[in-house]
Amino acid sequence: FDRALPGSINLGLGEPDLPTPDVIRKEAARIVVEEQNGYTQHAGLPSLRERIASDYRFLEGKTERVIVTAGSQEALYLTLMTLVDVGDEVLLPDPGFVAYPTIVRMAGGTPIFYSLPAGNDFEFDAEDFRRRLSPRTKVVVCISPSNPTGRTLSNEDLRAMAAALEGTGVHVISDEIYIELYYTHEKPSTISDFYERTIVIGGLSKSMSMTGWRLGWLCGDESVIKSALVLHGYVTTCASTVSQKAALASWSDEAERAREEIRRTFRERRDHLLSIIESELGLRAISPRGAFYTMVDVSAYGDSMSVAERMLEQRVITVPGSAFGTEGEGFLRVSFCADREVLDEGVRRMNEALKG
Amino acid sequence: FDRALPGSINLGLGEPDLPTPDVIRKEAARIVVEEQNGYTQHAGLPSLRERIASDYRFLEGKTERVIVTAGSQEALYLTLMTLVDVGDEVLLPDPGFVAYPTIVRMAGGTPIFYSLPAGNDFEFDAEDFRRRLSPRTKVVVCISPSNPTGRTLSNEDLRAMAAALEGTGVHVISDEIYIELYYTHEKPSTISDFYERTIVIGGLSKSMSMTGWRLGWLCGDESVIKSALVLHGYVTTCASTVSQKAALASWSDEAERAREEIRRTFRERRDHLLSIIESELGLRAISPRGAFYTMVDVSAYGDSMSVAERMLEQRVITVPGSAFGTEGEGFLRVSFCADREVLDEGVRRMNEALKG
Numbered sequence: 001f002d003r004a005l006p007g008s009i010n011l012g013l014g015e016p017d018l019p020t021p022d023v024i025r026k027e028a029a030r031i032v033v034e035e036q037n038g039y040t041q042h043a044g045l046p047s048l049r050e051r052i053a054s055d056y057r058f059l060e061g062k063t064e065r066v067i068v069t070a071g072s073q074e075a076l077y078l079t080l081m082t083l084v085d086v087g088d089e090v091l092l093p094d095p096g097f098v099a100y101p102t103i104v105r106m107a108g109g110t111p112i113f114y115s116l117p118a119g120n121d122f123e124f125d126a127e128d129f130r131r132r133l134s135p136r137t138k139v140v141v142c143i144s145p146s147n148p149t150g151r152t153l154s155n156e157d158l159r160a161m162a163a164a165l166e167g168t169g170v171h172v173i174s175d176e177i178y179i180e181l182y183y184t185h186e187k188p189s190t191i192s193d194f195y196e197r198t199i200v201i202g203g204l205s206k207s208m209s210m211t212g213w214r215l216g217w218l219c220g221d222e223s224v225i226k227s228a229l230v231l232h233g234y235v236t237t238c239a240s241t242v243s244q245k246a247a248l249a250s251w252s253d254e255a256e257r258a259r260e261e262i263r264r265t266f267r268e269r270r271d272h273l274l275s276i277i278e279s280e281l282g283l284r285a286i287s288p289r290g291a292f293y294t295m296v297d298v299s300a301y302g303d304s305m306s307v308a309e310r311m312l313e314q315r316v317i318t319v320p321g322s323a324f325g326t327e328g329e330g331f332l333r334v335s336f337c338a339d340r341e342v343l344d345e346g347v348r349r350m351n352e353a354l355k356g
Numbered sequence: 357f358d359r360a361l362p363g364s365i366n367l368g369l370g371e372p373d374l375p376t377p378d379v380i381r382k383e384a385a386r387i388v389v390e391e392q393n394g395y396t397q398h399a400g401l402p403s404l405r406e407r408i409a410s411d412y413r414f415l416e417g418k419t420e421r422v423i424v425t426a427g428s429q430e431a432l433y434l435t436l437m438t439l440v441d442v443g444d445e446v447l448l449p450d451p452g453f454v455a456y457p458t459i460v461r462m463a464g465g466t467p468i469f470y471s472l473p474a475g476n477d478f479e480f481d482a483e484d485f486r487r488r489l490s491p492r493t494k495v496v497v498c499i500s501p502s503n504p505t506g507r508t509l510s511n512e513d514l515r516a517m518a519a520a521l522e523g524t525g526v527h528v529i530s531d532e533i534y535i536e537l538y539y540t541h542e543k544p545s546t547i548s549d550f551y552e553r554t555i556v557i558g559g560l561s562k563s564m565s566m567t568g569w570r571l572g573w574l575c576g577d578e579s580v581i582k583s584a585l586v587l588h589g590y591v592t593t594c595a596s597t598v599s600q601k602a603a604l605a606s607w608s609d610e611a612e613r614a615r616e617e618i619r620r621t622f623r624e625r626r627d628h629l630l631s632i633i634e635s636e637l638g639l640r641a642i643s644p645r646g647a648f649y650t651m652v653d654v655s656a657y658g659d660s661m662s663v664a665e666r667m668l669e670q671r672v673i674t675v676p677g678s679a680f681g682t683e684g685e686g687f688l689r690v691s692f693c694a695d696r697e698v699l700d701e702g703v704r705r706m707n708e709a710l711k712g
Contacts (some may be wrong), residue, residue, distance in 0.1 A: 015394050019392055022391065025388050025389050026389070028388040028598070029385040029388050029389050032381050032384040032388065032602075033381050033382070033385050036375055036376065036565075036568075037376065037567075037569060038371050038565075038568045038645075039371055039567045039568055040568065042704055054455060066687070067548055070386075070426045070430075070570065070592045070596075071592060071593055073590070073592060073593045074591060074592050075428075077590055077591050077592075083508045094438050102590060103590055106442045107588070123420065130672060198588070209392075209394075210393075211393075211394045211395045212393035212395055212396065212594070212596065212597025212598065213393060213428065213596060213598060214570075214592060214593070214594070214595070214596045214597075215399055231462075233590060234429070234462070235429070235430060235461055235592075236426045236427060236430050236454055236570060236591075236592060237427055237429045237570070238568070238570070238601060239570070240426075240568065240569060240570045240598070241567075241568025241569070241570075241594040242568065242569065242596070242598060243596060243598070256581035306584075308652070310425050328396070
């Protein structure tokens, strides 16, 4: 990003360009003027924890199984630091979000990768997953919809994962930050409906275009939550009170309509982007079922890093797939956090970079 | 706190009851409506980092030596996690903020305590400080004005501390979260003007009544800042963008007037509280030069925990001094984050508890 030329088009972004819905903005404006915003309880506003708990069947309405955090990034950090000890193995998706292996190493753990094979459109491979499990496996991280691929785990995938873990005592961290951004008929399923020892990580950053508000959560297993809460108190005390109160508005009907509109917009962009990648570039791109990324197969043009460099020279920013693991090599992650005209121009420049 | 009876008066609070100044609230209302609030750079908004850098002589205006955090709590966590390795000794004030030894232990370090002796009104004791230094000392934490005592370090204290550390390579963490809340003629000095290897921790929570906004910072030594920034990215990504933008207004003239008004209010309360503690209770209380706490000597009535329990039964919340270390034993921390009438009633109840 730092070496991008002036006037570059950014298709590398991991943040929605759509505005935060009005229902949130108006409520936030009222809150900062009318209310005093002191500390909340470390775990967050009880009313907010209640709404969050109501979204997850496996919590059985227990608000004490929810912690509100400074974005889902803090939730991920707290959960991994709480669960992983020196020498533990942690199973991570390949390709997957770059923060996972780094935090695992910070905690003294060893990242082990299970493949979401590029050759099979980055679908879950239950057999490979089972092979990576060992007696030292302490934690599994899964993410659906996925960053970087936009693929989701099917009920069959989730059942296979749960079956492989049954009786092992392993904890699953289910990163569901993209779960409200789906382009399927129904919201993707969550492993928490199939496997008990799950910690779900969620937040409003992506689905409500609230990245800068730093509002996330983790919820699940009571003993893990209890330990994570102590750490949370020492790390940030509590999430922003303004963001917490404004977040309450995202369980309203108006917010639900805003989410539907956001989904509709991203779905149209997705379809458009896939279509021009095929028609203009003649390249294979993964069809995402959620999130706002696709993986474009550029293996015919060299390794992903050097292709991304050539793109940069043509003033279009993408992320080399190798950043996400070995299965990502040969692909570029291209996001559709941009409107139709920008996507058109971005793909035009990608074409120049490839033909140049 | 959890066992407080209904209708209790809270003199145990560590958070100002005064409202966030209008200049901040109005600006925040404008920001949430008019602007999109996406991620900032991990280190924070460049304009905000510039203002913060301008407040500290030792930074020489270098914004890259500043990180904006989710409150000063995150700044403290990042700094200790960055500086302390397994086996390191960390010198902490006794009495002092309870989070210091806990985070030091999380990092694998050993807390060693230097005395701020109760017998000398919790003043800095240079000789004791020098005695606690060892070849394994990696970090020193100092806080001025102090939580829990409200005492400040004088220029003479700071010079003595710097002289003791000269040539050792030890880093000082200077917790300056209360530095704008002073009741002396001039703002208290900072060790950063006397000792080079200093990391300053600051924020707006206390001085601008913005606890729930989670806006703090750390600044200092370039190599430490660089490492802390990497950790910060994985812990919270960035501080709330709304809070960061609103914070910019706290360098305005209007904000400076608000700070003066806040200081005046707290000074009056301090004087009133000290006077009624003497006249109504006949007890010795430490005269704070900053922050919003005093330490009340209740040693004639038993240990601080049991006296605090008796206060709870009379529906007044205080914090036993033993929570802050061995030098705090025999004292209660009483805060003046409450108006005159509440302080009067609180002291009346304290009197009942003591005479009962």
